Amino acid sequence: MRKLRVNIFDDDVYNLKMLKLFMCQRDYEILTFDKAVFCPINGAKSDKCDNLNPCADIIITDYQMSEMSGLEMLLHQAQNGCKVDIRNKVVMSGDLGG
Numbered sequence: 001m002r003k004l005r006v007n008i009f010d011d012d013v014y015n016l017k018m019l020k021l022f023m024c025q026r027d028y029e030i031l032t033f034d035k036a037v038f039c040p041i042n043g044a045k046s047d048k049c050d051n052l053n054p055c056a057d058i059i060i061t062d063y064q065m066s067e068m069s070g071l072e073m074l075l076h077q078a079q080n081g082c083k084v085d086i087r088n089k090v091v092m093s094g095d096l097g098g
Contacts, residue, residue, distance in 0.1 A: 003028060004027075004029065004058070005030075005031065006028045006031070006060060009033045011066050036073040038076050039077070039080070048080045049082050049083060058084075059074070063091050
């Protein structure tokens with residue numbers, strides 16, 4: 001059985017490292033991405049999830065990223081077959097006003 005896996009998306013490298021450190025201390029397997037990626041397991045250019053099982057147990061994404069918002073990324077994932085339960089997806093932001 002694999003460790004619980006967390007996919008973290010944030011274009012701020014400092015925040016990405018901080019979140020990775022925090023989650024590693026809880027013994028999660030961590031995959032980090034410095035930009036929005038629709039299907040991290042099938043490749044950054046993939047627009048469809050063909051996995052039979054979820055690629056992660058939790059997805060954490062920044063709301064404001066350079067290419068698209070975290071919400072837009074999660075919406076695109078959902079529309080294209082993402083198997084990660086929506087209840088296990090978290091959107092965060094340090095600045096909701098921008």
